[in-house]
Amino acid sequence: MVELTLPRNSKISGQGKTYKSEAKGDAKLRTVRVYRYDPDTGENPRIDTYEVDTDGISMVLDLMIKIKSDLDPTLAFRRSCREGVCGSCAFNINGKNGLACTTGLDELGKGDINIYPLPHMPVVKDLVTDLTKFYEQHASIQPFLQSDEVPEKEHLQSPEERELLDGLYECILCASCSTACPSYWWNGNKEDEGLQDEEYLGPAALLQAHRWIKDSRDDRTExxxxxxDDTFKLYRCHTIMNCVQVCPKGLNPAAAIAEIKRMLVERQGQKVT
Incomplete structure (x- = not known):
């Protein structure tokens, strides 16, 4: 039987704090449970409980801002655009990865709200995760136009060629899809230098890889x-489809990965013939 060992200081302690709202009268109180971890203290993570007046609040990010402003200024999380564009506020909300700024409280039912950092990623503090490896894997697919042709003014595309990029270019690199993927949990982050060639790149990086493969202006398809064409980089995808379920932009990384696999099969067939 396989024995799994949790990393040091990863087990959640029962020493969470509770913060009560001062709202009275017809306050719309909601209980929010938030993962807290500060590596500087040397203590295990805990779950803090906040009683929040949600009157006038519609989105989870607004809820988090209210907690930080009114109840607990020590809470750490990322945010920026508040419009579902930057991808900064990606958390695990009630067990599902997503953007806090586009997740409405009405989508979460009437019970407690549970907010955790994105799964699998090392936690810097509270809800802030270390995305260094995620960005390195994205950079590895060379996400930029490469062409030997030097046009007089610009690279042109027909409307039909441009349409092929729909559903690919919209990715905001929030990491919701990759961190929801069990294959990525097990194969996506090999810290040992000798094992870095045995990494699954994950749905986000492979979606972007497909975006440049399909770009008619790019000359580096082969x-x-x-x-x-690697056992780990691509073929650790087992079409679990978690990536599709959590993508806040409604994209389909699984379909992009399947298309890359199909192109590789055709490529191999051409070599044989």
Whole structure:
């Protein structure tokens, strides 16, 4: 039987704090349970409980801002655009990854709200995760236009060629899809230098890889496919479909990965013939 060992200081302690709202009268109180962890203290993570007046609040991010402003200024989390564009406020909300700024309280039912950091990623503090490896994997697919042709003014595309990029370019790199993927949990982060070639790149990086493979202006299709033709980088995807369920932009990384696999099969067939 496989024995799994949790990393040091990862087990949640029962020493969470409770913060009560001062609202009275017809206050719309809601209980919010938030993961807290500060590595500087040397203590295990805990779950703090906040009683929040949600009157006038519609989105989870507004709820978090109210907690930080009115109840607990020590709470750490990322946020920026508040419009579902930057991807900063990606958390695990009631067991599902998503953007706090586009997740409405009405979507979470009437019970307690539970907010945790994105799964699998190392926690810097509270809800702030270390995305260094995620960005490194994205950079590895060379997410930029590569062409030997130097046009006089610009690279042109027909409307039909441009349409092929729909559903690919909209990714905001929030990491919701990759951190919801069990294959990525097990194969996506090999810290040992000798094992870094045995990493699954994850749905986000592979979606972006497909975006440049499909771009009619890019001349490196063969090289890009050859780079992905790897047991770990691509084929650790088992079409679990968690990535599709959690994407806040409604994209389909699984379909993009399947298309890359199909192109590799055709590529191999051409070599055989």
């Amino acid at each position: 090289e890009r496919l050859a780079q992905l």
